[in-house]
Amino acid sequence: MDALINALLVGNGADSIAHSQRLLHAGVSVERIVIEGIEEAMTSLDEKCTVSQFNLLEIMLVGRSVTDVMNYLYPGGSLPAGSKDTVVLATMEGDIHDLGKNILKTVLMGKGYRVVDCGKDCPLQKLVDVSEKESPLAVGISGLVTSIIPLVKQVRGSLRARGLEQVKVMAGGAALKQSSAERLHVDYLAETAFDGANYLDRISGGAIP
Numbered sequence: 001m002d003a004l005i006n007a008l009l010v011g012n013g014a015d016s017i018a019h020s021q022r023l024l025h026a027g028v029s030v031e032r033i034v035i036e037g038i039e040e041a042m043t044s045l046d047e048k049c050t051v052s053q054f055n056l057l058e059i060m061l062v063g064r065s066v067t068d069v070m071n072y073l074y075p076g077g078s079l080p081a082g083s084k085d086t087v088v089l090a091t092m093e094g095d096i097h098d099l100g101k102n103i104l105k106t107v108l109m110g111k112g113y114r115v116v117d118c119g120k121d122c123p124l125q126k127l128v129d130v131s132e133k134e135s136p137l138a139v140g141i142s143g144l145v146t147s148i149i150p151l152v153k154q155v156r157g158s159l160r161a162r163g164l165e166q167v168k169v170m171a172g173g174a175a176l177k178q179s180s181a182e183r184l185h186v187d188y189l190a191e192t193a194f195d196g197a198n199y200l201d202r203i204s205g206g207a208i209p
């Protein structure tokens with residue numbers, strides 16, 4: 001796993017894929033590779049992404065290697081036949097981080113959900129409009145900067161105001177998971193993408209009203 005983390009951190013996509021392949025062959029699950037490899041690598045990038053110290057090229061190369069590994073772990077990434085419910089995903093306006101959202105998207109599609117991705121820097125109005133059109137089981141919000149928290153708090157109320165009270169709201173991402181579902185006014189706060197997928201499985205099966 002350390003070799004994978006190192007390859008990701010130097011932005012070497014080919015080596016990152018080779019190490020992921022080795023881990024898979026050694027019986028390590030995709031879930032562990034994502035959480036203990038990719039997520040861990042990005043966390044250790046932390047000090048390179050502060051306001052005082054910032055190397056965009058370096059971070060973007062790491063991001064590209066993450067995408068390479070996700071494409072390898074989930075080949076095709078396309079919508080499987082007989083898909084489950086729809087989920088609408090977004091990173092809210094003012095937040096341009098989307099690696100976590102894209103990982104969640106891949107994981108959900110891999111589990112058979114139909115995913116409608118509103119992208120990053122998404123205005124609240126757009127999220128509500130898309131939700132009205134798509135009738136999703138849930139809306140998933142990914143948040144990496146704390147400045148978007150006031151916007152996240154408005155999502156459930158805005159959906160309700162549009163008559164979409166049955167749509168569950170789940171949140172995740174580094175800036176949001178330090179908070180709580182109550183404080184963010186969401187139905188569920190996920191630790192990882194897999195955690196979010198399991199929550200959806202529970203609500204789509206009717207385990208949570």
Ligand code: B12
Nearest residue numbers: 042095096097098099100140142145146172173174193196
């Ligand atoms: C990579 C990165 C960038 C990249 C983003 C590339 C991209 N396409 O996403 C770039 C270089 C563009 C960038 C820019 C900036 N960044 Co930046 N960035 C990061 C960094 C290093 C990693 C983030 C990341 O991708 N993590 C990996 C992913 C996989 O983790 P994750 O999102 O948490 O996702 C996992 C789970 O949380 C879950 N998940 C995520 N979302 C959701 C949603 C749901 C519904 C569910 C169920 C699950 C789920 O799934 C994933 C897998 O399990 C973080 C540091 C950190 N520790 O987070 C800083 C960080 C987020 N950035 C920060 C800052 C300050 C910035 C900038 C303002 C810097 C600047 N000087 O301009 C800018 C612009 C920000 C803006 N307006 O949006 C700060 C935010 C501080 C704060 N608390 O507000 C951080 C924390 C760094 C720091 N220590 O200061 N950044």
